Amino acid sequence: MTRQRRNNHFIFILMTVIAVFFILPFLWIVLTSVKPEAEVFSNNFLPSTIQLDNYIKLFNKIPFLQYLQNSVFITGVAVIGIVLSSSIVGYAFSCIEWTGRNTLFYVVIATMMLPIQVTMIPIFVIFKEFGWLNTFKPLTVPMFLGGGAFNIFLMRQFFMSIPKSLLDAARIDGCSEFKIYWKIVLPLAKPALATVAIMTFMFVWNDFLGPLIYLSDKAKGTLALGLGQLAGQQQPEWAILMAASVLMMLPVIILFFFFQKYFIKGFTMSGIKE
Amino acid sequence: MRVKTKNNFWGYLFASPWIVGFLVFGLYPIIVSFYYSLCQYDVLRVPQYIGFRNYEELLFEDDYFYTTIWNTLFYTFVRTPLVIIGSLILAVIVSKAVTGVKFFRTVYFIPSIISGVILSVLWMWLLNPEYGLINTTLQFFGIQGPLWLIDPNWSKPSIILMSIWSLGGGRMLVFLAAIQNVPKQFYEAVEIDGGGWWAKFKNVTVPFISPVLFLWFILEMIFSLQVFVEAYIMTKGGPLNSTLFYNLYLYNKAFDDFDMGYASALAWLLFIISGVITFIQFKVSKKWVFYSDGVEK
Numbered sequence: 001m002t003r004q005r006r007n008n009h010f011i012f013i014l015m016t017v018i019a020v021f022f023i024l025p026f027l028w029i030v031l032t033s034v035k036p037e038a039e040v041f042s043n044n045f046l047p048s049t050i051q052l053d054n055y056i057k058l059f060n061k062i063p064f065l066q067y068l069q070n071s072v073f074i075t076g077v078a079v080i081g082i083v084l085s086s087s088i089v090g091y092a093f094s095c096i097e098w099t100g101r102n103t104l105f106y107v108v109i110a111t112m113m114l115p116i117q118v119t120m121i122p123i124f125v126i127f128k129e130f131g132w133l134n135t136f137k138p139l140t141v142p143m144f145l146g147g148g149a150f151n152i153f154l155m156r157q158f159f160m161s162i163p164k165s166l167l168d169a170a171r172i173d174g175c176s177e178f179k180i181y182w183k184i185v186l187p188l189a190k191p192a193l194a195t196v197a198i199m200t201f202m203f204v205w206n207d208f209l210g211p212l213i214y215l216s217d218k219a220k221g222t223l224a225l226g227l228g229q230l231a232g233q234q235q236p237e238w239a240i241l242m243a244a245s246v247l248m249m250l251p252v253i254i255l256f257f258f259f260q261k262y263f264i265k266g267f268t269m270s271g272i273k274e
Numbered sequence: 275m276r277v278k279t280k281n282n283f284w285g286y287l288f289a290s291p292w293i294v295g296f297l298v299f300g301l302y303p304i305i306v307s308f309y310y311s312l313c314q315y316d317v318l319r320v321p322q323y324i325g326f327r328n329y330e331e332l333l334f335e336d337d338y339f340y341t342t343i344w345n346t347l348f349y350t351f352v353r354t355p356l357v358i359i360g361s362l363i364l365a366v367i368v369s370k371a372v373t374g375v376k377f378f379r380t381v382y383f384i385p386s387i388i389s390g391v392i393l394s395v396l397w398m399w400l401l402n403p404e405y406g407l408i409n410t411t412l413q414f415f416g417i418q419g420p421l422w423l424i425d426p427n428w429s430k431p432s433i434i435l436m437s438i439w440s441l442g443g444g445r446m447l448v449f450l451a452a453i454q455n456v457p458k459q460f461y462e463a464v465e466i467d468g469g470g471w472w473a474k475f476k477n478v479t480v481p482f483i484s485p486v487l488f489l490w491f492i493l494e495m496i497f498s499l500q501v502f503v504e505a506y507i508m509t510k511g512g513p514l515n516s517t518l519f520y521n522l523y524l525y526n527k528a529f530d531d532f533d534m535g536y537a538s539a540l541a542w543l544l545f546i547i548s549g550v551i552t553f554i555q556f557k558v559s560k561k562w563v564f565y566s567d568g569v570e571k
Contacts, residue, residue, distance in 0.1 A: 008370070008372050008373075011367060011370050011372050012372050012373065012374065014367060015367060015368065015372070015374070015375070015378040016378075018364070018367070018378075018382065019378055019381045019382070021439070022381050022382055022384070022385065022439075022443070023381060024407065025396060025400055025407065025439075026384075028399075028400070028407050029396055029399075032399065040405070041404075041405050042405065043405060043410045043413070045407075045410075085291045085292070085295075088288050088291060089288065089289055089291055089292040091288050092284075092285050092286075092287075092288030092289035092292075093289065096281055096284050096285040096288065097281050097285070098281050098282045098284070098285025098286065099278075099282055099285075101285060101289075104289065104293075107296065108292065108296075111296065111300055114300070114304070115496070115499075115500065115541070115544060115545055115548060116500075117500070117521060117524055117540075117541040117544055117545075118303070118304060118307050118541045118542065118544075118545050119299065119300065119303035119304060119307060120528075120541070121303075121307060121310060121528055121534050121537055121538050121541065122302065122303035122306040122307050122310065123299055123303050124528075125306075125317065125534070126298070126299075126303075128317065142295065142299055144291060145291050145292065145294055145295025145298070145299065146291050146292030146294075146295040146296065147291075147292075152292065177284045177288065181288070202387055205389070206388070206389030206390065206391070206392075207389075208389070208390060208391050208503050208506075208507075209502065209503065212506075213529060224389055224391045227389075227391050227392065227395060228391050228506075228507055231391075231394070231395045231398065231507050232507070232510075236398070238399050238402075241395050241399070242395075242396075242399065245392045245395055245396060248389065248392055249388050249389065249392050252387050252388065252389075253384070253387075256384070256387055260380070263383075263387060264383070264447055267383075267386065267444050267447045267448065268447050268448055268450075268451040
């Protein structure tokens with residue numbers, strides 16, 4: 001028993017040491033962001049005084065509130081679009097028996113393997129022809145069209161666990177498929193909806209390549225894009241960059257502390273198939 | 275019969291958002307992308323068919339192409355095993371029922387939910403040769419740290435280091451879930467035979483989770499081949515093109531030079547390279563992946 005105890009102590013110390021490697025960089029961003037300018041380029045870990053100048057400078061340097069608004073809009077619409085459409089499509093692939101269902105589901109799975117580079121250029125050309133460049137449409141409208149293979153897969157898995165007899169009973173009572181989807185399946189599927197919503201929020205909020213390709217107009221930029229531009233300067237202003245990073249990751253971290261369960265579910269689901 | 279027709283109607287209706295999406299943003303782009311790769315195309319004028327000229331130029335005349343191949347394969351083959359082994363070690367450590375283990379899992383996981391842009395900016399600053407946290411710490415122990423992103427020999431390892439730190443915790447959760455599914459009696463059997471933790475890990479844990487490990491070897495390789503944001507933000511491909519990765523080059527060709535035909539050819543070659551690597555992995559997997567239900571997949 002004492003050996004077991006000693007092992008546990010060892011593991012605890014090991015975990016603490018590793019944790020330091022993960023926590024220190026985050027602490028350092030926050031500390032850099034409140035350092036007076038003169039102390040940024042020094043080897044002192046702690047600032048002599050805490051001040052918020054860098055945050056004020058950030059607001060003067062880039063249209064932060066505009067970017068925030070754009071990011072919130074794009075992310076919000078994308079979350080609604082993906083949750084709605086992946087659940088509708090997931091319903092088709094689990095709760096209704098139709099000819100061609102299984103074949104098409106293989107196609108859904110196969111699209112996961114497709115590298116985005118192959119489709120990226122023609123899709124860019126499509127949006128250009130539509131006149132959608134420099135609008136939020138390329139980043140929002142496609143979200144209503146299926147919601148991505150992984151999300152459809154996740155919804156389908158969850159819907160399969162709903163007893164078939166429940167749906168059939170509703171059908172015998174004369175419920176339409178829409179009503180069953182909306183009134184019976186969706187309320188039961190809240191955990192799946194929450195997982196998809198959280199994962200979508202994270203991906204779209206953090207996305208860089210999409211806005212980079214479609215939003216070249218500065219006023220249309222997102223936070224990720226704005227941060228990327230700030231970092232691309234010849235002489236990066238580290239304290240301001242760190243302040244921007246803190247503000248941009250804050251929503252994700254706050255969300256994480258409230259909905260940890262769904263983040264973890266989303267990440268583990270992505271790794272275990274069948 | 276009537277029920278079947280009705281079901282088909284509702285089935286296709288509910289699946290229609292995906293069907294439309296797949297046709298417009300999946301099938302059509304794949305076909306067109308291949309056509310573009312056989313064309314000279316600058317978006318402004320209609321594509322001019324030139325046969326396999328883009329591929330010839332890529333393979334026989336473009337020195338950058340081989341630079342990007344080397345950089346990307348180096349990144350892929352060094353990073354993939356390191357990320358998998360690193361996150362597996364983390365998963366084994368946090369699978370023990372020790373006080374505070376939930377807290378530690380959370381701490382390791384947090385970088386995985388942060389934007390790649392933020393992580394890139396953070397690591398540029400951490401790796402700053404003079405004032406960065408890493409070299410400052412090394413100096414404290416009397417070690418002269420390298421120039422990291424500024425040194426062509428260290429730039430790729432720097433980005434790999436960053437990606438292990440950022441991704442490790444997310445993969446850890448995946449492996450942790452797999453480890454927790456391993457039936458306990460197998461560990462007990464090893465204990466009865468007098469085996470220690472290494473015997474348990476090697477003879478029980480690894481075989482049992484090998485399908486998950488295999489899946490992630492494949493996914494991680496595909497992700498690595500697509501590395502982009504880190505290089506775009508941190509190095510722009512430099513110094514001396516040492517971080518000019520495949521996708522960065524493709525992006526530059528497509529959206530800086532608007533050479534869409536050439537970029538499409540690049541995309542197709544990447545698709546083929548990913549396919550070949552995945553195929554080889556499936557072949558090799560027969561030697562080490564173990565399915566507990568006895569079915570080979």
